[in-house]
Amino acid sequence: MISINIRPDQLAQEMLDYSRKLGQSMENLLNAESIDEGVSPKQVVYQEDKLKLYRYDTPAGATPSATPLLIVYALVNRPYMTDIQEDRSTIKGLLATGQDVYLIDWGYPDQADRAITLDDYINGYIDRCVEHLREELNVEKVNLLGICQGGAFSLMYTALHPEKVNNLVTMVTPVDFKTPDNLLSAWVQHVDIDLAVDTMGNIPGELLNWSFLTLKPYSLMGQKYVNMVDVLDDPKKVKNFLRMEKWIFDSPDQAGETFRQFIKDFYQHNGFINGGVWLGGREVDLHHITCPVLNIYALQDHLVPPDASKALQGLVSSTDYTELAFPGGHIGIYVSGKAQKEVTPAIGKWLNQRA
Amino acid sequence: MANNTFFNDDWLALQRSYWDNWTAMSRKAMGVEGAAPLTAPWENALEQWWKALAPAAPEASKVFMERMLDQGKTLFQMAESFATPTGGTANPLALWTSALEDLQARFSGAATDQNSAAQRMLSFWEMPLDNWQRMMSSLSPLPGDALRNMPHDQLQDHLKRALAAPGLGYTREEQGQYQELMRCTLAYQTALQEYSGFYNQLGMKSLQRLGSHFQSLSDDKPIESARALYDQWITCCEAVYAEEVATPEYAKIHGHLINAQMALKKRMSVMVDEQLGALNMPTRSELRTVQDRLQDTRRDNKQLQQRLHLLEKQLATLLGDAAPNPALALTTAVPAAAKALPRRKSPQPD
Incomplete structure (x- = not known):
């Protein structure tokens, strides 16, 4: 039996230290400047409804790859995660490897966007972005990099339009939505999605945030804030922390009809595995994917467990299939120092080898 | 720590005083039954401090600070339950058993004193x-x-x-x-x-x-x-x-x-x-019908635009033109169609 030896004087000192740091944290928080959304310079090159297609500026003196790299982010949360701060930027890392980087920002759907369907996103918005790049840059194909749900979108797109995709990179992308360790999937099995969408119209971002936070509630809603007291007494770390905090709670509402189909087809019916996903009158079949595929997953991912991503290998027809396992979590794969050193350069190298 | 707007020695002194008293009372409690229950004045000090500052804090920082305060309370409430009043090594089994019984009573609703650390800890779960x-x-x-x-x-x-x-x-x-x-x-x-x-x-x-x-x-x-x-x-x-x-x-x-x-x-x-x-x-259900129809129309419109653009490219290829600039093609689509309209109409009788 372990002993507990917390003496009142020790506890008093610990409490005083905590209080002191809390005061300093408050001062640092109040002195923090406004938080930006992304750090790398970029230009809007195409715009449609609430969608913006950005091109990131090529670093001075660099010659970008002839094939553009289009990043397809998830509808959940905002894409500035990929460019969150100077020394933690996937975008910056990709630019450094010579990629010509484009990114789709979906914007914030409102009730007027409620009827936008999954087909509208895949065969509409994504396809028009790809068409824009093909014509503007006079190229046959683009490289796609799909992130999380955006990875699932990229898989659907590549399966339906294989002639337009040169290389496909998927990051923390769910493919098998019913692995035993997928809590989100287990929870949603008894949710009446039709009732939720018919009632709410769009699905509020707050509802999704609640779901994500309840995956690890005591760590994410409790311990995190105690840990922060140690971090925030350093003014340099305050702004970085606020950026992350802003991103976590910056959750757009989900267009109702898209949410309905995505949850039912994938989380409830496991559509990539079992089939039955129809978009624009065509069934999505991952066997139609023949281009080189780089599938990156995070070993400690509690949102998209590694097995959920690794299922891709048996489903595509690509003879050039590579996996990269990152020792970190769903967010760490973009923002950790280790990811900047390992993941982003690996993507650039993989793409350059297949240019 | 220097005095400043957010944090001053008075607050620290108040807390220090609380902990001195807490230690003294705990010792006294060892020999005196029915010692006065403690009601966590450091929590009150913390809350008073925050109430004074909160109006000046930006909204984003405010929510965040409140979470840090809440968790700070949980952290020390728990430690209070397990701290040894007289110093020295405690029997954690006895402390834990006591805490368990206390919390058990509260989960079942049998204990109701709202000021105890255990009662406040319930909110954590x-x-x-x-x-x-x-x-x-x-x-x-x-x-x-x-x-x-x-x-x-x-x-x-x-x-x-x-x-x-x-x-x-x-x-x-x-x-x-x-x-x-x-x-x-x-x-x-x-x-x-x-x-x-x-x-x-x-x-x-x-x-x-x-x-x-x-x-x-x-x-x-x-x-x-x-x-x-x-x-x-x-x-x-x-x-x-x-x-x-x-x-x-x-x-x-x-x-x-x-x-x-x-x-x-x-x-x-x-x-x-x-x-x-x-x-x-207008009702919500009517509005949704309009939204559905509008989205159908927009979808059709975008598909027609794409097909028109494709036809323009095919026409340009047939005419031997260089590949058209897509941006130009899209913007010239409307004038081209407008010019064509009267020619198509002219042979038709009014």
Whole structure:
């Protein structure tokens, strides 16, 4: 039996230290400047409804790859995660490897966007972005990099339009939505999605945030804030922390009809595995994917467990299939120092080898 | 620490004084029965300090600071329960057993003194439930916890019987709608209590796990800080939580909660629509029909634009032109069509 030896004087000192740091944290928080959304310079090159297609500026003196790299982010949360701060930027890392980087920002759907369907996103918005790049840059194909749900979108797109995709990179992308360790999937099995969408119209971002936070509630809603007291007494770390905090709670509402189909087809019916996903009158079949595929997953991912991503290998027809396992979590794969050193350069190298 | 706006020596002195008194009173309590109960004045000091500063804090920082304060309280409330009044090594089994019994009494509702550390700690296990209530409050005209403490059991039986009676007379349809609203309300209350019950059970299991955890560790490494105790406690809570929420039973409780809330909201929307219709105002259901039709039209329009653009490119290829600039092609589409229109029309008789 372990002993507990917390003496009142020790506890008093610990409490005083905590209080002191809390005061300093408050001062640092109040002195923090406004938080930006992304750090790398970029230009809007195409715009449609609430969608913006950005091109990131090529670093001075660099010659970008002839094939553009289009990043397809998830509808959940905002894409500035990929460019969150100077020394933690996937975008910056990709630019450094010579990629010509484009990114789709979906914007914030409102009730007027409620009827936008999954087909509208895949065969509409994504396809028009790809068409824009093909014509503007006079190229046959683009490289796609799909992130999380955006990875699932990229898989659907590549399966339906294989002639337009040169290389496909998927990051923390769910493919098998019913692995035993997928809590989100287990929870949603008894949710009446039709009732939720018919009632709410769009699905509020707050509802999704609640779901994500309840995956690890005591760590994410409790311990995190105690840990922060140690971090925030350093003014340099305050702004970085606020950026992350802003991103976590910056959750757009989900267009109702898209949410309905995505949850039912994938989380409830496991559509990539079992089939039955129809978009624009065509069934999505991952066997139609023949281009080189780089599938990156995070070993400690509690949102998209590694097995959920690794299922891709048996489903595509690509003879050039590579996996990269990152020792970190769903967010760490973009923002950790280790990811900047390992993941982003690996993507650039993989793409350059297949240019 | 220097005096400044946010943090000053008075506050620290107050806390220091509290801890001195706490130590003295704890020692006294060893020999004197019925010593006065402690009511955590450091919490009050913390709250007073925050109340003075909160109005000046930006909204984003405010929410964040409140969370740090809340967790700070939890951290030290827990440590208080396990701290040894006279110093020296405590028997953690005895402390833990005592804390367990205390919390057990509170989970069952048998103990009611609101100021004890144990009572305040209960809120920790309810964080996910609290988060649900906050989230629903932001999406609903009703407070998220409006139904949580409403008496049910016997009252529900009476209400269900009353609601089973058919509507009568000219307003029977309206009566039926209100009855349906009440049924949905009762169903949501039941689902919420089922969900709340799950967290009560979770709290108990977490405490038991903490006890097992203590027993599994060697005694040459005593826990000497509130933070170490808190971290181990969180680890136990998360481990128990992860096991419990992975069960099919929890998936059903989770599904019931969301479905019941949605059914209630939908019923409210139907009734709001009825009222809007009576006032000859557009209803949500009408608006959705318009949204659906508009999206269909936009989709068709975009597909037509794409096809037109493709045709332009094919025409340019046939005419031997270089590949058209897409941006130009899109912008010139309208003038080209406008020019073509009169030529197509001209042969037709008016």
